[in-house]
Amino acid sequence: MTLWWIGDVLLLVVVLPVVVYLLRGVLDAARSIVPSVGRIAAAAQAGSKDLDAVPLLLTTQAQVKQTVEVVANYGGSLDTIVDDAD
Amino acid sequence: MPAAGVVLIVAVVLIVLALVYYLVSTIVALQQITTGLDEAIAGVGEIIEKSAPVEPVVKDINANLDAGVDLLEGLLVKKAGLVDSMGLVEGLYPGAAAAGLRNFPDSTTVPVPRIAEVYTKGTLTLARLGREAPIAAASPNGPVLRNIEGGSLDARSLYPDTRQRRPEEMPRSPVIGTDSPVQYLPSEQRGGTTPDAAELSDKGEWAETAAEGIVPGELGGSDAPREMLEEDPELGSAVLGESTGSDEPATRGGIDRSAGDDADATSGNGSDT
Numbered sequence: 344m345t346l347w348w349i350g351d352v353l354l355l356v357v358v359l360p361v362v363v364y365l366l367r368g369v370l371d372a373a374r375s376i377v378p379s380v381g382r383i384a385a386a387a388q389a390g391s392k393d394l395d396a397v398p399l400l401l402t403t404q405a406q407v408k409q410t411v412e413v414v415a416n417y418g419g420s421l422d423t424i425v426d427d428a429d
Numbered sequence: 430m431p432a433a434g435v436v437l438i439v440a441v442v443l444i445v446l447a448l449v450y451y452l453v454s455t456i457v458a459l460q461q462i463t464t465g466l467d468e469a470i471a472g473v474g475e476i477i478e479k480s481a482p483v484e485p486v487v488k489d490i491n492a493n494l495d496a497g498v499d500l501l502e503g504l505l506v507k508k509a510g511l512v513d514s515m516g517l518v519e520g521l522y523p524g525a526a527a528a529g530l531r532n533f534p535d536s537t538t539v540p541v542p543r544i545a546e547v548y549t550k551g552t553l554t555l556a557r558l559g560r561e562a563p564i565a566a567a568s569p570n571g572p573v574l575r576n577i578e579g580g581s582l583d584a585r586s587l588y589p590d591t592r593q594r595r596p597e598e599m600p601r602s603p604v605i606g607t608d609s610p611v612q613y614l615p616s617e618q619r620g621g622t623t624p625d626a627a628e629l630s631d632k633g634e635w636a637e638t639a640a641e642g643i644v645p646g647e648l649g650g651s652d653a654p655r656e657m658l659e660e661d662p663e664l665g666s667a668v669l670g671e672s673t674g675s676d677e678p679a680t681r682g683g684i685d686r687s688a689g690d691d692a693d694a695t696s697g698n699g700s701d702t
Contacts, residue, residue, distance in 0.1 A: 347433040354440040362444055366451030373458035380465030387472025394479035400486045407490050411497040418504045428510035 502530045512539050520545025 505514045511533060519526035519541045529537035 344431065344433060347431070347437070351433055351436040351440055354437065354444070359440065359444050359447065363447045363451070366447060366455070370451050370454045370458065373455050373462065377458055377461045377465065380462050380469065384465050384468035384472060387469045387476065389472075391472045391475035391479065394476060397479050397483055400483065400490075404486050404490050404493075407493045411493045411500075414497050415500055418500050421508070422504060425508050427507055428513065 499532055502532050506530070506533060511536060512542060513544065515539055516542035516544035519543075 505517070509517060514530070515526045515536055518530075520543075526541045527537065
């Protein structure tokens with residue numbers, strides 16, 4: 344009977360607090376991750392939205408090509424009408 | 430049941446309740462994490478998808494810009510020379526000459542002339558275009574070096590009529606008489622054009638005699654002072670008028686200089702009629 348009581352005391356005084364402590368730590372860690380994950384998701388969505396302008400690069404590409412062609416034509420004309428330095 | 434057994438059961442129930450509470454709470458938190466990660470993964474996927482074509486496009490843009498830079502650097506150095514090129518670059522962008530030109534490693538070591546401190550912007554270009562440009566040298570009347578008016582007229586004549594300011598199909602009237610913008614001495618103007626240096630060189634010394642006049646002015650020629658001339662000197666008469674003093678043709682088509690190339694008046698003894 345005495346050993347039974349000792350077991351009860353150990354269960355209530357030692358095991359129960361340890362179990363509660365450990366589970367509470369896991370829960371706190373899991374809950375602390377939630378807002379971080381939320382911020383990551385928001386950042387990813389914002390980054391994706393920022394890249395909506397990427398298709399405009401195709402316009403930039405075409406305009407740069409046209410500009411360089413105009414510069415080449417202009418340079419060719421200058422090459423024809425202006426004497427060389429040497 | 431003994432009291433110790435009841436206490437044991439109560440202790441076990443408490444432990445189970447604690448386990449259930451904390452484990453369920455942990456499961457809920459992990460589910461929230463999973464949802465958040467799903468959203469983040471979706472966003473990252475969109476980023477990857479949208480940024481996929483960026484690299485080839487940017488590489489193409491850079492390649493085109495590199496070609497443009499190569500072209501402009503090469504043209505600048507070809508036309509102005511490496512030393513003057515660096516002087517022009519330094520004049521436009523102070524401090525840029527230290528960086529040099531990308532395709533000309535020697536550009537960082539050449540002495541940079543202070544072109545911008547000596548000339549204002551455009552001076553050299555205007556000087557070259559006005560005095561040495563091959564567009565003027567191609568004039569049928571010869572180079573227009575130091576001939577500002579001739580250079581301007583010849584340069585304008587090379588451009589299509591759409592750039593002319595005058596109205597289309599409107600005949601141009603020559604300016605003659607005392608209000609003519611160009612006044613010549615009577616002895617220098619017998620009709621036609623005034624022989625210039627190129628014409629004199631082409632025709633020979635005899636052409637110069639027209640410029641000197643038939644009768645010198647001191648002997649009463651057409652250049653003599655008014656008091657030495659008759660009341661109505663022939664060449665001063667307003668009735669007879671004067672030539673335009675200009676080489677510019679009075680008609681849009683001008684003179685057909687090849688019209689007499691096939692004339693047979695001398696070889697065929699003229700017309701039968």
